Amino acid sequence: xxxxxxxxxxxxxRGLNLAICDPLSHSxxxxxxxxxxxxxxxxxxxxxxxxxEWNEELTLSITNMMLPVKIDVFDHDTFTKDDSMGDAEFxxxxxxEVAKKDLNGLPDGxxxxxxxxxxxxxxxxxxxxxxxxxxxxxxIFLKLRNTETGELVLHLEWVSIPGIAH
Numbered sequence: 675x676x677x678x679x680x681x682x683x684x685x686x687x688r689g690l691n692l693a694i695c696d697p698l699s700h701s702x703x704x705x706x707x708x709x710x711x712x713x714x715x716x717x718x719x720x721x722x723x724x725x726x727e728w729n730e731e732l733t734l735s736i737t738n739m740m741l742p743v744k745i746d747v748f749d750h751d752t753f754t755k756d757d758s759m760g761d762a763e764f765x766x767x768x769x770x771e772v773a774k775k776d777l778n779g780l781p782d783g784x785x786x787x788x789x790x791x792x793x794x795x796x797x798x799x800x801x802x803x804x805x806x807x808x809x810x811x812x813x814i815f816l817k818l819r820n821t822e823t824g825e826l827v828l829h830l831e832w833v834s835i836p837g838i839a840h
Contacts, residue, residue, distance in 0.1 A: 676737035678735055678835060679736045680832060681736065681833035682710075682736050682832060685729065686728040686826070687828060688725065688726060688826075689824065689825070691824055692726070692760075692824040693759045693822060694724055695759060701724055702723070702724055703719050704723070706746070707746045707748065709743070711737070733833075736770065742763040743763060743764055744761070747759040747824065758821070759821055759824060760820055762817065762818050764795060764796060769810070786802075787802070788801070788802050789802075789803070796817055796819060797816065798815040798817040801815070812829070813829050815827055
């Protein structure tokens with residue numbers, strides 16, 4: 675059995691300029707599926723939009739910091755298989771390594787690490803891991819792959835489990 679390291683709250687904030695999958699309405703009915711190992715969590719469906727606002731918090735149990743978080747965006751269809759609107763993934767290793775440090779006493783808003791977009795990640799913009807309001811947080815802008823257009827905005831927050839050594 676794998677040992678629980680902590681919890682990762684993933685707030686699915688919004689999608690930007692997602693693909694149009696419903697040509698008649700020039701929109702889509704997007705939802706997000708997040709995978710980590712065997713875990714799978716899903717957002718609600720936002721109807722008739724290519725710029726959805728979810729602001730939904732989904733939680734993943736972290737047992738292996740080496741596994742990437744995988745994201746799929748789909749267009750909901752009533753009578754046919756849902757269409758893929760793209761995918762992305764990101765590594766949580768840097769985020770968890772910062773979260774495991776004793777950060778008490780640091781000034782609020784301290785940037786602990788900055789991640790840059792490159793060919794090996796799906797980042798659409800620079801991303802800062804911060805100590806904010808007594809928590810380790812990160813805002814992530816992901817460029818979707820396997821589609822012509824679309825970005826996803828996420829907010830990560832680490833939840834330590836009492837009694838688990840850092």
